[in-house]
Amino acid sequence: MAMNKEEFLKSSGLKVQVLELWIEQEWLLPETTAAGLRFTEIDAARARLIGELQSGIGANDAGIDVILHLMDQVHGMRRALAELRREMAERKA
Template identity: 40%
Template sequence: MRGIREVILEVEGVSETDLRVWIEYGWIRPARSEEDYTFTEVDIARVSLIADLRQRMGINDEAVPVVLDLMDQIYGLRRELRRVLDVVDRQPEPERSRILQALQEHASDDELG
């Protein structure tokens, strides 16, 4: 866990003002202590992502929450897909084969149109 100063040193091009504004906008939700905010690795990764969106990709402040929401949805879907795959992997072989066959058939149906 790190404070604002450490995050500023770690993430290039991000100022204390940027962080405080992004926290105010709700783009980042670090824990709050009496003296400072406390950033987890996930928070710092999100700070880095926001910096990239704004600086390297030219995404404006109005579009950042839309992009973040879409990315959060993608990560959530990936997490759910991993859970489904874990459940499939724990099934006995005949059931696992039937599930995989059904998925292949479904993919073939999608390709046909």
């Protein structure tokens, strides 16, 4: 379910300044449309993760940058591996 900025702020409990900072830091990457920013459930999950990293384990901004970068790499590699598996399965068929 896609959300606009106001809906995302309400559901996430974030303040506008925090959301804008996270977008500026590219921790959240909402889609930009003619109607404004659009957030997905993935953005909401990522916002919860960032909050947990900050409050739960006390990660600073540099630590969060590293953690998110590594997580993005892992997810990218998982997608690439899934695609490779599909291609291999198609070749066998």
